[in-house]
Amino acid sequence: MGPLIPQEIIDPQWNSVIALLIGMAFGFILESSGFSSSRKLAGVFYGYDFVVLKVFFTAAITAALGLYYFDYAGWIDGDLLYINPTYLTGAIAGGVVMGIGFVLGGFCPGTSTCAAAIGKIDGWVFWGGMLVGVFIFSEFFPLLQEAYTSNALGPIRVYESLGLNASTFIMILIVVALAAFYVASMIQKKIRPKRVEF
Amino acid sequence: MNTRYIILAILLLALGAGTMILPDKAEKEELPAERLLLDITSDTRFKEPIFVAQKIIEKDPVYTLIDVRTSDQYNEFHLPGTINIPLKEFNNPEYQGYLDREVKNNIFISNGSLKADQAWFLCRRKGYENNYVMQGGLNQWVENILRPTPPPATASKAAFEEYNRCKAASLYFGGGSMDISTEVRKEELPVKRKKKERKVAGGC
Numbered sequence: 001m002g003p004l005i006p007q008e009i010i011d012p013q014w015n016s017v018i019a020l021l022i023g024m025a026f027g028f029i030l031e032s033s034g035f036s037s038s039r040k041l042a043g044v045f046y047g048y049d050f051v052v053l054k055v056f057f058t059a060a061i062t063a064a065l066g067l068y069y070f071d072y073a074g075w076i077d078g079d080l081l082y083i084n085p086t087y088l089t090g091a092i093a094g095g096v097v098m099g100i101g102f103v104l105g106g107f108c109p110g111t112s113t114c115a116a117a118i119g120k121i122d123g124w125v126f127w128g129g130m131l132v133g134v135f136i137f138s139e140f141f142p143l144l145q146e147a148y149t150s151n152a153l154g155p156i157r158v159y160e161s162l163g164l165n166a167s168t169f170i171m172i173l174i175v176v177a178l179a180a181f182y183v184a185s186m187i188q189k190k191i192r193p194k195r196v197e198f
Numbered sequence: 199m200n201t202r203y204i205i206l207a208i209l210l211l212a213l214g215a216g217t218m219i220l221p222d223k224a225e226k227e228e229l230p231a232e233r234l235l236l237d238i239t240s241d242t243r244f245k246e247p248i249f250v251a252q253k254i255i256e257k258d259p260v261y262t263l264i265d266v267r268t269s270d271q272y273n274e275f276h277l278p279g280t281i282n283i284p285l286k287e288f289n290n291p292e293y294q295g296y297l298d299r300e301v302k303n304n305i306f307i308s309n310g311s312l313k314a315d316q317a318w319f320l321c322r323r324k325g326y327e328n329n330y331v332m333q334g335g336l337n338q339w340v341e342n343i344l345r346p347t348p349p350p351a352t353a354s355k356a357a358f359e360e361y362n363r364c365k366a367a368s369l370y371f372g373g374g375s376m377d378i379s380t381e382v383r384k385e386e387l388p389v390k391r392k393k394k395e396r397k398v399a400g401g402c
Contacts, residue, residue: 007301008259065213072220079295167217174214178207 002076027114036115038106038122045103048192050184057177064170088151105129229325243318244333245305247342248360251367253305254279263332264296265307266317277307277339278371285313288320298326310335343367 004010010018033055034040043049071078102108105126107115112130115123137144153161159169229237237243253261254277263280265272272282283293285308297304298321306314306329314331321329332339341347346364349357 001300009301061210061214065210065217068217069213167214167220170217171214174210178210181203181207 001074002070003080006080007077026110027117030111030114031118035111036118036120036123038115038120038126041108041111042103042106046191047187050181050188053184054181057180061170061174061177064173068166068170083155083157085155086153087149088153090148090150093147101129101133229323234323237322238319243315243322243329243331244311245330246333247339248364248367250277250305250307250332250339251343251364251371255367255370260302262296262299262302262304263307264304264317266313267308271309275336277336280307285317285320288317297321297329298324299328301328303328303330305330305332307332308335310337343371 001007001009005012005015005018030036034051035055040049041052044052067076067078067081070076098108105112105122107123107126109130112123112126116127117123141148157166159166162169164172250263252258254263257279263277265276265280265282266285266288267282268284269282272280272284276282281296283296287293288297306317308314308317311331311334314335318329318331334341342364346361346368349361
């Protein structure tokens with residue numbers, strides 16, 4: 001049955017409308033989970049708040065399990081799902097830049113938009129910085145293009161690159177996630193024994 | 199530790215283990231012989247060339263037209279909007295996505311009905327739904343659409359309507375001529391002549 005748009009069950013013209021609705025829901029959930037606070041987000045680097053790690057890791061394993069079972073039941077055709085192509089060099093460089101930006105600014109792009117939307121000044125400053133970054137990157141793109149497109153692996157999945165099958169990879173991911181949650185909660189208890197609300 | 203977390207962790211582990219225990223996703227089962235026999239004897243798989251012509255003209259996205267002839271034959275001539283999957287490639291897994299449709303339909307086209315029918319048979323045996331065959335193939339297409347012959351004068355009205363549709367399609371596909379209007383059977387209405395109304399003129 002699914003995915004609904006590639007199967008033409010929903011007209012592709014609805015793409016942007018659906019994207020807008022999902023975006024609004026995503027923003028609402030981010031904001032109501034407290035993800036518009038840079039202190040909460042940066043907490044993962046300083047060890048006093050691991051909610052970011054927990055939320056995103058849980059989302060990843062829930063989605064992986066959901067897609068696996070839905071594909072098995074024939075409700076979603078896994079082959080029709082869009083997979084972002086991997087450019088290894090660009091992904092590593094981008095990951096490092098984003099990590100540094102995350103520690104410095106206390107936001108990632110999505111959460112900074114959330115913070116900016118509710119009028120937080122640090123959110124606005126982060127957004128301004130992001131636009132400057134986009135501008136600089138675009139201007140220097142001809143110079144960076146070769147590095148950007150090098151090591152292109154195409155639309156590859158992690159388990160394929162590791163030579164595993166999907167179910168083994170999902171199981172490993174769940175075990176790693178649960179271990180990470182446990183270790184994170186231990187660290188959190190040690191660094192900040194009393195729960196602090198921001 | 200909070201018992202809720204423990205329960206959730208066990209649930210996640212159980213679901214993860216479930217993915218490993220499940221047998222590999224089974225290929226579609228082959229159709230039972232009785233069902234296949236029933237489908238072969240039924241002629242619902244055939245679509246008339248005029249039906250195919252209409253779908254091409256309307257650019258109907260629900261129907262995909264698949265030419266099952268060799269790629270040389272396809273390059274020489276093919277109907278507009280068709281794609282080429284040669285019959286010998288039908289077991290190639292690369293094309294399974296095209297042949298095993300759930301929502302859309304395929305119509306197989308070959309020179310006659312035979313090759314397209316073989317293609318349909320291969321697909322049906324694998325349990326693929328929504329595949330059809332263009333009746334009579336391209337030979338019938340030329341006969342019906344490109345060079346339609348008028349039905350005898352005593353034919354039914356429906357036959358004439360069908361002929362006119364073929365003529366119109368013929369114009370679209372570049373065959374035939376522009377003499378549609380001459381072929382339209384005129385309804386033989388009784389001619390009513392109006393009597394000239396003579397008004398009483400003054401004078402005499």
